[in-house]
Amino acid sequence: DSGVTQTPKHLITATGQRVTLRCSPRSGDLSVYWYQQSLDQGLQFLIQYYNGEERAKGNILERFSAQQFPDLHSELNLSSLELGDSALYFCASSGGIGANVLTFGAGSRLTVL
Amino acid sequence: GQNIDQPTEMTATEGAIVQINCTYQTSGFNGLFWYQQHAGEAPTFLSYNVLDGLEEKGRFSSFLSRSKGYSYLLLKELQMKDSASYLCAVRPDSSNTGKLIFGQGTTLQVKP
Numbered sequence: 001d002s003g004v005t006q007t008p009k010h011l012i013t014a015t016g017q018r019v020t021l022r023c024s025p026r027s028g029d030l031s032v033y034w035y036q037q038s039l040d041q042g043l044q045f046l047i048q049y050y051n052g053e054e055r056a057k058g059n060i061l062e063r064f065s066a067q068q069f070p071d072l073h074s075e076l077n078l079s080s081l082e083l084g085d086s087a088l089y090f091c092a093s094s095g096g097i098g099a100n101v102l103t104f105g106a107g108s109r110l111t112v113l
Numbered sequence: 114g115q116n117i118d119q120p121t122e123m124t125a126t127e128g129a130i131v132q133i134n135c136t137y138q139t140s141g142f143n144g145l146f147w148y149q150q151h152a153g154e155a156p157t158f159l160s161y162n163v164l165d166g167l168e169e170k171g172r173f174s175s176f177l178s179r180s181k182g183y184s185y186l187l188l189k190e191l192q193m194k195d196s197a198s199y200l201c202a203v204r205p206d207s208s209n210t211g212k213l214i215f216g217q218g219t220t221l222q223v224k225p
Contacts, residue, residue: 002155002157004155031211033211033212033213035215041217042200042215042216042217042218043156043200043202043215043218044215045212045213045214045215048210048211048212050210055210055212056206056210056212058212088153090155090156094211100144100146100161100204100211101146101158101161102146102158102211102213103158104155104156104157105155106154106155107153107154107155109153
């Protein structure tokens with residue numbers, strides 16, 4: 001158990017729908033990162049939050065949004081889902097803004113039918 | 114842009130040594146990381162290099178040459194459980210973000 005908790009583990013939904021993925025970072029970690037991993041691609045950085053504020057943005061689609069709450073948990077919202085959004089979504093956390101090691105959660109597997 | 118290259122697949126024999134190479138071209142450099150990922154599972158941290166040279170940690174070692182934009186991960190005394198994907202990642206920013214940019218990963222198959 002890495003200490004990073006992601007829910008749900010698996011999610012099956014239809015095109016056009018909206019889903020929310022949730023992440024609780026390790027105790028004491030202030031940064032949360034979201035990554036997408038598709039079958040044919042490596043881990044793609046989506047977005048980072050630090051203590052409630054957005055710190056860095058990657059290749060995140062406009063249909064996707066995220067936020068980090070005062071209790072430091074984070075949610076990734078995916079809307080108007082397409083077949084190509086099917087992927088593993090990982091959350092990672094680290095102890096500070098530039099801390100060295102990202103610790104990953106077990107991931108949420110999204111299947112869009 | 115950011116570009117991180119590693120071989121797609123490698124095969125090695127149990128008990129042997131294998132070297133997984135990684136080359137990178139990124140907008141900045143503030144450290145190189147290696148992660149191990151078993152299929153369908155979370156990536157787990159293996160090693161970190163920010164200065165040139167070799168870092169050794171048990172059966173695993175990682176080397177970095179910043180001038181060449183090159184790193185390798187060396188796995189010794191291979192075990193069957195080492196069959197996994199090995200991800201090379203660079204932290205390009207030294208400012209206020211710890212985000213990592215990952216390569217596609219190298220799938221290592223260890224055979225008896």
